[in-house]
Amino acid sequence: MKNINILAIESSCDETSASIISDGKILNNIVATQSVHEKYGGVVPELASRAHQQHLIPVIHEAIESSGLKKEDLSAVGFTRGPGLMGSLMVGVSFAKSFAYSLGIPLIDVNHMQAHILAHFIDDPKPSFPFICLTVSGGHTQLVLVKDYLEMEVIGETLDDAVGEAFDKTAKLLGLPYPGGPMIDKYAKEGNPGAYKFPLSEMPGLNYSFSGIKTAVLYFLRDQLKVNSSFIDENMVDICASVQHTLIKMLMQKLKRAAREYKVKDIAIAGGVSANSGLRSELGNLAKELSWKVYIPKFEYCTDNAAMIAMAAHYKYLKGEFCGLDVSPMAKMKL
Ligand code: KG4
């Protein structure tokens, strides 16, 4: 019988990516990162769409070439339908439709957030159902109860900023380049996490709020800079360590509560912020303390990538969940 070969495309934000999956095995994961946004201190949607237009065909070409397959060997085309930036999504969706149409093969729409979670099934060890996944990225912060590959329930989420945004906005206040999360992580390693105290937000249930910390850091820095204009330079590592400590504490409080309430011990994290070394080591501590089994995907599968879209497309293919050629992207899309 013919293998199930799927080409998957990711273009929801500022990474243009393509991947080929064959019978559930990822063959490659080609990613073109857009550096054009760095000087603006954040992703500029219009520039992102233009960069996707430029990068998409070369990235797809490379994915097909390096897989050893031919276009005619493909069984389906998977793509990110949402959530994401509308202009960016439209580039990927339009290409996916035309390509599937020209080859006469089915089209599979994928939810980007579901795909971040399914990245856990690319490599071993894999979590067992049900598990809780904390998805932490520049656009999202969600606690998801994962009951099966395509059966997921959001049990908590941020009501304002995503945690990645809190990292990036704090970094901007400190004069660090975008994206600031990795820089804060780097400085935090050398600093004292107890040096400064920032308020923990108290949201009901399993929900989060991260907009307050940005304002707290803003006022804190304003007051300190009044008395010492070199305050940031002199205390960078301690400020970074303290902010990071506060953000991780907030993330872990609700994660612990979710694990307790749902009686789940398989815990996964996904999304760009899961690269954070402080978050990883705190999860390691909790794993020992609470007998959790913790799952963290390889870094290349944590940030935005098409391999995770391919994994989701594979499971949808097995269930026969295809979409029509009249499908349109969705900037906001529920799990
Ligand atoms: O998942 P992702 O690549 O893109 C989406 O937002 O969908 O996540 C990007 C976010 C950015 O906010 C970036 O600052 C953050 O992940 N990030 C980190 C680290 N690496 C990436 N935040 C904290 N520590 C890190 N090491």
Ligand code: ZN
């Ligand atoms: Zn993402």
